[in-house]
Amino acid sequence: GNSVTQMEGPVTLSEEAFLTINCTYTATGYPSLFWYVQYPGEGLQLLLKATKADDKGSNKGFEATYRKETTSFHLEKGSVQVSDSAVYFCALSGPDTGRRALTFGSGTRLQVQP
Amino acid sequence: ETGVTQSPTHLIKTRGQQVTLRCSSQSGHNTVSWYQQALGQGPQFIFQYYREEENGRGNFPPRFSGLQFPNYSSELNVNALELDDSALYLCASSSMGQAFEGANVLTFGAGSRLTVL
Numbered sequence: 001g002n003s004v005t006q007m008e009g010p011v012t013l014s015e016e017a018f019l020t021i022n023c024t025y026t027a028t029g030y031p032s033l034f035w036y037v038q039y040p041g042e043g044l045q046l047l048l049k050a051t052k053a054d055d056k057g058s059n060k061g062f063e064a065t066y067r068k069e070t071t072s073f074h075l076e077k078g079s080v081q082v083s084d085s086a087v088y089f090c091a092l093s094g095p096d097t098g099r100r101a102l103t104f105g106s107g108t109r110l111q112v113q114p
Numbered sequence: 115e116t117g118v119t120q121s122p123t124h125l126i127k128t129r130g131q132q133v134t135l136r137c138s139s140q141s142g143h144n145t146v147s148w149y150q151q152a153l154g155q156g157p158q159f160i161f162q163y164y165r166e167e168e169n170g171r172g173n174f175p176p177r178f179s180g181l182q183f184p185n186y187s188s189e190l191n192v193n194a195l196e197l198d199d200s201a202l203y204l205c206a207s208s209s210m211g212q213a214f215e216g217a218n219v220l221t222f223g224a225g226s227r228l229t230v231l
Contacts, residue, residue: 004156044204100147
C-alpha cells in the first residue's frame with residue numbers, strides 16, 4: 001500500500017534560517033505529491049503540489065521537487081518567518097485509489113523564533 | 115466563494131453512543147471526503163462521496179457511515195463509539211472531473227473535534 005514518511009519534529013529555527021523538511025514515500029505507480037500546512041485551529045491548506053517526476057512545486061517561498069529516483073519530496077524555504085510556524089504534512093494520491101484518497105505523513109511541527 | 119464549513123466544532127460523547135457530524139462543501143464542489151486525524155498524527159481517509167454515493171473507502175469499519183445530499187453537503191455518522199474514535203474529523207470538498215494536472219485538489223474545513231469518554 002501507499003505510505004509517507006516525514007522527519008519527526010518539532011523543528012525549531014530562528015527567523016531567516018533555511019528550512020528543510022524531509023519526506024519520502026512508497027506508492028504504486030506514479031502518485032501525485034503534496035505539501036499541506038495546518039495552522040493552529042484551522043483546517044489543512046494546500047501549500048504546493050507536483051504531479052510528475054522532476055516537477056517543482058512552489059508557493060509563498062516554499063519549494064519541493066518530485067524525485068522519483070529517491071522517492072522523495074523534501075520541502076525547503078530559504079528564509080523562514082515567525083508566521084511560518086505551523087504543522088506541515090506531506091501527502092500523496094495514487095492511481096491505485098483513482099486519486100480519490102490522500103495518504104498523509106504524520107506531520108512535522110515547525111516553530112520559528114524571532 | 116465560501117469555504118468548507120463543519121459543525122459542531124467540538125463535542126463530547128460517551129462510549130457506545132452515536133454521533134453525526136456535518137459538512138457544507140465549498141461552492142462549486144461536488145465531491146466530499148472525510149478524514150480522521152488522531153492527536154499528533156496525519157489525517158486518515160475514511161471515505162468519499164460523489165453523486166450521493168460512496169465513491170471509495172479507507173480502512174474503517176462499517177459503523178462509520180456517511181451521506182451526501184443533493185446540495186453536495188454531507189454527514190458522517192459513527193455508531194457504537196469507542197474511546198479510539200476520539201479525534202479531529204476533517205471534511206474536504208473537491209470537484210470531480212476538474213482534476214488539475216492529474217491531481218484532485220482538496221479544500222479542507224477546520225474540523226470537528228470529538229472526544230469519547
